[in-house]
Amino acid sequence: MTxxxxxxxxxxxxxxxxxxxxxxxxxxxxxxxxxxxxxWHYLVQTVRLTLTDVSFVGFLLAMPTAMxxxxxxLYKDEPGNxxxxxxxxMVMMATYGAMGSAMFAGNSIQxxxxxxxxxxxxxxxxxxxxxxxxxxxxxxxxxxxxVVLVLAVGYLDGVRLASIWVxxxxxxxxxxxxxxxxxxxxxxxxxxxxxxxxxxxxxTMLAMAMxxxxxxxxxxxxxxxxxxxxxxxxxxxxxxxxxxxxxxxxQMRGVWTLVGWTIGLIALxxxxxxxxxxxxxx
Amino acid sequence: xxxxxxxxxxxxxxxxxxxAVDGLDLAVPSGQxxxxxGPNGAGKSTTNExxxxxVRPDAGSVRVFGTDPRTAVRRGDVGAMLQHGxxxxxxxxxxxxxxxHGLHAHPLPLGEVIERAELADILKTPTTKLSGGQAxxxxxxxxxxxxxxxxxLDEPTVGMDVELRRRFWAQMTDLAADGRTVCFATHYLDEAxxxxxRIVVIAGGRIVADGNGVDIKRRVGGKHITFVGPDADYAxxxxxxxxxxxxxxxxxxxxxxDDTVRRLLNDFPIHDLEVTSPKLEDAFVALTNGxxx
Numbered sequence: 001m002t003x004x005x006x007x008x009x010x011x012x013x014x015x016x017x018x019x020x021x022x023x024x025x026x027x028x029x030x031x032x033x034x035x036x037x038x039x040w041h042y043l044v045q046t047v048r049l050t051l052t053d054v055s056f057v058g059f060l061l062a063m064p065t066a067m068x069x070x071x072x073x074l075y076k077d078e079p080g081n082x083x084x085x086x087x088x089x090m091v092m093m094a095t096y097g098a099m100g101s102a103m104f105a106g107n108s109i110q111x112x113x114x115x116x117x118x119x120x121x122x123x124x125x126x127x128x129x130x131x132x133x134x135x136x137x138x139x140x141x142x143x144x145x146x147v148v149l150v151l152a153v154g155y156l157d158g159v160r161l162a163s164i165w166v167x168x169x170x171x172x173x174x175x176x177x178x179x180x181x182x183x184x185x186x187x188x189x190x191x192x193x194x195x196x197x198x199x200x201x202x203x204t205m206l207a208m209a210m211x212x213x214x215x216x217x218x219x220x221x222x223x224x225x226x227x228x229x230x231x232x233x234x235x236x237x238x239x240x241x242x243x244x245x246x247x248x249x250x251q252m253r254g255v256w257t258l259v260g261w262t263i264g265l266i267a268l269x270x271x272x273x274x275x276x277x278x279x280x281x282x
Numbered sequence: 283x284x285x286x287x288x289x290x291x292x293x294x295x296x297x298x299x300x301x302a303v304d305g306l307d308l309a310v311p312s313g314q315x316x317x318x319x320g321p322n323g324a325g326k327s328t329t330n331e332x333x334x335x336x337v338r339p340d341a342g343s344v345r346v347f348g349t350d351p352r353t354a355v356r357r358g359d360v361g362a363m364l365q366h367g368x369x370x371x372x373x374x375x376x377x378x379x380x381x382x383h384g385l386h387a388h389p390l391p392l393g394e395v396i397e398r399a400e401l402a403d404i405l406k407t408p409t410t411k412l413s414g415g416q417a418x419x420x421x422x423x424x425x426x427x428x429x430x431x432x433x434x435l436d437e438p439t440v441g442m443d444v445e446l447r448r449r450f451w452a453q454m455t456d457l458a459a460d461g462r463t464v465c466f467a468t469h470y471l472d473e474a475x476x477x478x479x480r481i482v483v484i485a486g487g488r489i490v491a492d493g494n495g496v497d498i499k500r501r502v503g504g505k506h507i508t509f510v511g512p513d514a515d516y517a518x519x520x521x522x523x524x525x526x527x528x529x530x531x532x533x534x535x536x537x538x539x540d541d542t543v544r545r546l547l548n549d550f551p552i553h554d555l556e557v558t559s560p561k562l563e564d565a566f567v568a569l570t571n572g573x574x575x
Contacts, residue, residue: 032358032387041384049381053372116368119336120424123364124385125356 064097090154097146105139106185183265190272208234287463292342304487317478325487326467361430399423414441435466505539511552
């Protein structure tokens with residue numbers, strides 16, 4: 001049955017007619033906000049909300065800091081290589097916190113999708129593509145706070161690196177080597193259901209940290225676990241984050257491992273994104 | 283000459299075996315206040331979701347201000363209040379409003395949104411601690427935030443008490459006075475009649491009636507009269523819109539029950555008379571199955 005509105009409709013008396021009253025609301029003075037401004041606003045708000053999230057602050061800022069303080073007190077007074085161990089622990093814990101932060105931030109899109117907030121966002125100027133791009137950038141930005149916090153606590157605790165540039169290089173290297181973990185968080189969020197996704201994120205994070213030698217150095221582990229560890233991005237992320245301090249050579253095997261994981265995760269992410277957008281009611 | 287706010291042509295959406303919206307044709311001129319009236323599961327929400335670009339139709343098309351719904355939404359031309367729409371967790375009302383405000387192309391000033399949705403006293407309340415009515419006010423705020431030309435409201439007054447409902451519609455009428463188009467779904471005939479200039483009755487994903495409140499009320503808002511009596515031309519009695527016989531009882535649907543009953547008792551030897559208000563659902567079913575025009 002069709003229902004086209006009769007053209008001879010009479011306006012009802014209760015309806016106040018505003019001025020010429022045809023189509024739009026008030027006249028607008030400011031030009032409309034563009035896509036970039038919308039994305040920037042969403043980026044800032046996402047980072048702000050994450051930094052005030054209790055579980056983020058507790059597990060990914062407070063815990064690595066506490067672990068640094070605990071382990072550093074055990075080893076830093078060891079004669080001879082005490083300071084080196086203390087520096088290594090500082091960088092390990094910073095990298096561990098940043099890894100968790102990257103995964104947590106990537107995974108947080110799951111919450112948006114399961115609560116239906118994503119639908120609400122789609123009633124704004126955000127598009128699915130802009131949403132995912134912003135969340136990716138936000139997750140990258142959220143690598144920085146745990147690194148900076150643990151390094152700052154380390155400094156206050158008496159860690160001294162050769163120069164300001166070494167400190168900055170530690171931060172810079174972390175940003176680059178932790179990219180795969182942002183992608184890992186997003187891939188888990190895209191492919192798994194809500195309840196499983198957060199458990200899988202925590203499990204993956206702990207496994208990555210442990211097997212990648214972030215808590216116990218890899219060379220103190222059995223041979224089989226060592227070879228598994230060398231296949232993981234976490235081992236190489238920690239390895240490279242230590243380079244500014246240890247001054248060693250970059251092993252190309254690590255570069256290929258990190259690049260391989262990044263490409264694999266991007267592929268999984270793209271497929272998962274298409275699948276999620278096609279399946280969901282947005 | 284009047285631009286169409288919504289133009290749906292043979293709009294169809296299926297979920298598995300269920301056809302939620304079934305070849306719906308609808309044209310809503312800009313500036314109109316229109317109500318979608320129908321029982322639960324009639325297809326009101328799905329239609330609203332397609333108009334606001336959240337759901338893609340399986341067949342047919344819908345255009346909003348002459349463009350596709352998603353483009354219209356991105357331009358800030360559409361504001362929608364979703365049924366059970368999600369709120370952002372882990373923040374308070376102010377944080378939620380700030381987040382959403384910056385996502386629109388040309389939003390209403392935040393102060394005006396807070397004032398219109400009456401949120402000033404709950405700005406610091408965490409979004410998880412809102413009452414049903416407060417949450418509806420926040421959803422309403424999000425719907426008007428883009429300063430939209432088309433406002434879509436899906437059962438907006440669910441969870442509101444009588445007083446809040448009254449203020450809500452006063453606010454809505456005020457917003458519509460600027461020439462905005464308002465399209466709201468409800469299953470309350472009175473609400474549709476009071477606030478809409480046009481009522482589209484929808485059942486089973488199809489439009490079963492379309493007209494102003496008086497017309498629709500005559501057809502779905504009448505009384506149901508049943509009695510035992512001889513066969514006669516009851517259809518010509520005043521107000522009667524439908525007649526039937528079931529289980530030996532005559533059944534009339536009337537828009538003027540007093541007049542109908544007076545004439546029935548005066549002119550016909552009937553007994554066991556009962557007058558009831560049919561449930562709106564029954565009226566919809568009658569409209570869907572029969573032709574009472």
